[in-house]
Amino acid sequence: MAEPTTIKAKNEQGYWAFVNKQFRKKKTAVISLYIVIVLAIVAVFAPFLANEKPLVCKYKGETFFPVLKDIAVGFGIGQFQPQFQNVDWKNLKYDMVVFPPVPYLPMNQDNDNIHSKGPFDEQVIPSLRWKHWFGTDELGRDVLAGMIHGTKIAMTVGIVSMLIASIIGILLGSLAGFYGDENFQISRVRLWGNLLFLFFAFFYAFGARSYDITDALGRGLDEGFLQLGISVLIFAAVMVAGNLLVMVLKKIPFLGKQVAVPFDLIIMRVIEVLNSIPTLFLILLIISIVRKPNLYVIMGIIGLTGWTGIARFIRAELLKVRNLEYIEAANSLGFSNAHILFRHAIPNALSPVLISIAFGIAGAILTESTLSFLGLGPADTVTWGQLLSYARQIPQAWWLAIFPGFAIFITVTTFNLIGDGLTDAMDPRLKQ
């Protein structure tokens, strides 16, 4: 990314400046960007917006910041003061107190308002301050609090899973596009040797130490990471030793003969296979073998199944880029292939990827909420899809049907509109 910025510094009409200008022309896309920023702020500040604990309180003459303290405790710094452990925050006798705008956590059950009280229903609350503005669900949990914390989940899922997908997609797609079937030449012994060493490395690093690792992980994370670290070291050692051996064996003419690795063929076949299983079926298949799907598992699954589009786009782009003159120039200057790929080819092929990432985030959020709606999402948190699924069980609770669904709709639409705006801004060919 160094090149474009330096160009921009010298010349205001650089590519990214041009894209920026084109993007700003499209009103819907700009508005969507602002909505996404607002959503991101809600996501980051969710604990301050909806929390059972006060933001500031004066209790028995002392001033406390329980929400901040809560975040610190969550990071493992400090502990709650003994007088605040297992207390009912709502009914403490404070000298002075400021509660967050929504004084509930998504998991808090308000026992006075169980069986889904709507926004216009009679709610049993001390004052308007404690009103459930978006109603409650069957267990008396506040819907608005769930929606605020659900924003955090949705944004995290969208961004993290697309991060995973784009790392895999960019790597594999650029390998396929840049090297094709013929351009990656290595000696015979290095190709077959490395496959063999990979087997040995896996065997000695993980296969032969399987119970050591799982037992250590069972005892605690630090011991587990120590064992995993040892395994990674063994893995690296086997690979290095193997490749040193290869250097010697390469001298033999038969083994030293150069062969091409058909990256394009292999990667395109993998994509074809993945695209032949409908994504939701594949995701459900993986979920069925996971014991308890938590948020990380869901993000991982969406990322691992969602990279094919990105890979195909970057491959198509690199097929064009690799024949351009500047790549040839870099080649004749004697830069290594890897240097050319990562410093010159990929940065110039990123624009279609950016577009598909924007659409991909929308898709990932939609997939996560679909899974939650089906009751297969992360079990340890409240998500929009989960709230929406409660509406199916309670035919009177229209607030459960409308609000979470609307949140999903807005988020998905804004990301789609941003993708649309990027398409128009970056790809002048598609403009009418």
Add this chain to the structure above:
Amino acid sequence: MKPVEVKTESGKTEAGKKFFLASISFPLFGYILKRILIFIPTLFIISLLTFILISAAPGDPAETMLNRTSGEGQAANRLATERSYVDLRHKLGLDLPIFYFAPTNLAVSDTLLRIPIKNHREMLDRLTYQYGNWSQIENYYHQLKSLEYAVISTKKDSTNADALIELRNTVAKIFIHHEDNVLSPLLVDLKTQSNSAANLIEVKAHAEATEIAYSKIKSEATTWKRYVPLVQWSGTHNQYHRWLFGEARWIGTETDPTLGKGFIRGDYGISFFTKRPVKSVIWDGLWITMLISFLVIIIEYIISIPLGISLAVNKGTTYDSSVTVGLFLTYSLPVFWIGTMAIFFLCSPDYVEIFPPFGLGDATWDDGFFYKMGDLAYHLSLPLIIASYASFAYLSRQMRGSMLTVLGQDYIRTARAKGLPENKVIWKHAFRNSLLPIITIFASFFPALIGGSIILEFLFTIPGLGQITYAAVIQKDYPMILTNTMFAAILTLVGYLISDILYAVVDPRISYSKK
């Protein structure tokens, strides 16, 4: 979801003049045949992928099927349950290795798979990992088993009742422990307990034998074996081969009806949950999902092609811009939200009750044909609307875009310059060329519909492929999930094939004879 790259080449004017079906020629059939041949390895890889994923699933299917609680019970009773468990494992093929070959090490033995109890398998696997001498470990396990049998078959009387209960507990503990610092004291306990009552001679002998066997494991340990990699070859006697090809004879009549025929001969195994053949459930579901997908595709194309064209022709008018914005919003509405809302507000006695909320109708076999059809149509109408709206919005936008691209081409300007009426320009010259991108979309459309069937059928409780898969995932019914995923993949590949054929029919420039 993805922006489709619209690639246009300058079309030939005579393309439109050719008779529509004339383009289906011999090379096309060759091409279709070739495509089908390419599908076969893809399907193989998919089957491999899904099968291996499923084998990684936790839990013991045979245990869940029998709902077995290990531990208590009389000797005869316990032997009977163990027997049936072993039989079931054998029937399901769970005592076989998973694949043709497997990377293991020298210490591991495949007899381990035949040990019927999951906890015991784990314990033995751990012991092998620790000491590496399978023959001694196997011997130890046999001693332990006969000790257990001796304990439960010894007659209880007033003198040994307490000792027997203690012995039972100790044995149960020994079965699940592999750590030396736990096992050694347990074996000592065993000895003292068997000495505590007079009439426990048989138990005592077995306890001693077990202890000797255990000390032998330790003294003759061959830990180095764990570090020798080995690729174990199991031949065709493995779970995957059994699932795919079956064990029954291919030619002639099979004498043993219990042998399965394998996936490719239409035997999909037994559902873990209902314990009925998967085949009996899946065909009905497949039929319903196919019907819905087919209808949805027809509805979508019938609406969106004319709509897209009319938008493109009226480009820039308020009609165009307002409908385009509307289509974008429609396209972004999540199906499960709109579905929930529709069921909520249109099928509920609390609000408006226009449509039935679920199912495929209650017509019975005896009802008349028209009643049956009417009932089905009534029940399918809302699901069809819900399934169609999103992709129809997307399709219309694509159609508008591709029509605009075509209308900007030189040959259209030529046609107009010749003085052809606008109607003729659009329908005769532009229409067929503008269809190309729409047909490419079909390839990604069909899998989306099959995948979407899960949501749609969940929403409306339609007993199709999606609903069956969903239920199977909830119940962890692996043969069902496996078969459904395979069928979803097959349907997707068929969708790709159809889109290829349509492409050839619409665009005669595409030649399939070469490449």
